[in-house]
Amino acid sequence: MTLAFAVVPSNGRPVLDECLAAIGDQVDTVILIGNNWQRDRGVGSSGAFVSNDYDDGDQNISRWWNRGLAKAERLARFRGASEWDVAVINDDAILPADWVETLSSRMRSTTAVLAYPDQCGGHEEILHTRAEPVPLSQRITGYAFMLRGESGLRADEDFVWWAGDDALDWTARQQGGALLVPGIPVEHRAPDVQTNASPVLTAQxxxxxxxxxxxxxxRPW
Structure with a gap:
């Protein structure tokens, strides 16, 4: 069976507990990346073991993702796994039941190394294999996506707050494909709230x- 991990960067917003509760029974380990914030191990989670990691540096979401991806790889290899899935989730994303299993099975039935849900009500599964703009309705959902862990894909840390998901998407397309999967939309509780509340992040x-x-x-779209 393919191991499953979730990487969740968070600064401790209250919605995190709902996020962890929704994903806790779908993965083997949640890797919680606390940015300038810490919490007790396992608090607010269900099912999966919660592994805490911390980053007290400048805000760089690509770096947070990479910390989680690297930790998932270490844990997977320690357990002797040859393949593993990593769901990268915002702390305000609430996943439906069987989201991880569905996305994994669809991704691994193709050459894709990245997969993400259709949030616009589409019915067509689309494998993107060219690094080029796509309609906004087909853009990667940067708040909830999955990587084929053994692919070794990592985020470009030159992207501090925005467009790093698009860069990862375009890189994935060149390495096997990025798959848009219908039928498993995610509830995104607070889109752009942190960005709009911060002039620094808005400028970034x-x-x-x-x-x-x-x-x-x-541009990606």
Whole structure:
């Protein structure tokens, strides 16, 4: 059986407990990346063991993802796994039942190394294999996606707050594909709330998009 991990960066928002409760029975281990914040091991979770990691540096969501991905790899290899799934989840994303299993089975039935849910009510499974803009309705859901762990994919830490999910998506397309999966939408409780509340983060989104265009030659949508 394929091992399953979840990487959840959080600064301790109250909705985190609901996030962990929704994913706790779907994975073997939750890797909680506390950014400038800590909590007791396992509090608010159900099912999975919660492994805490902390990052007290500057806000860089790509770095948080990478810390979690690296830890998932260490744990998987320690357990002798040759393949494993890593769900990368915002702390305000509430997953439906069987989300991890469904996304994993669909991803692993194709060449895809990344998969994400269709949030726009579509019915077609789409495997993207070209690094090019797609309709906004098919864009990666940066708050909830899955990686084929053994692929070794990592986020580009030049993207501090925004567009890092798109860069990871486009990289995945070049390494086997990124799969859009219908029928398992995620409840996203607080989209852009942290960004809009912070002038620093709002300004960073512009810089990150400029970085994306500089590196990839186009906007992602």
């Amino acid at each position: 989104t512009c810089r990150d998009m400029d970085t994306f265009v500089s590196k990839w030659g186009a």
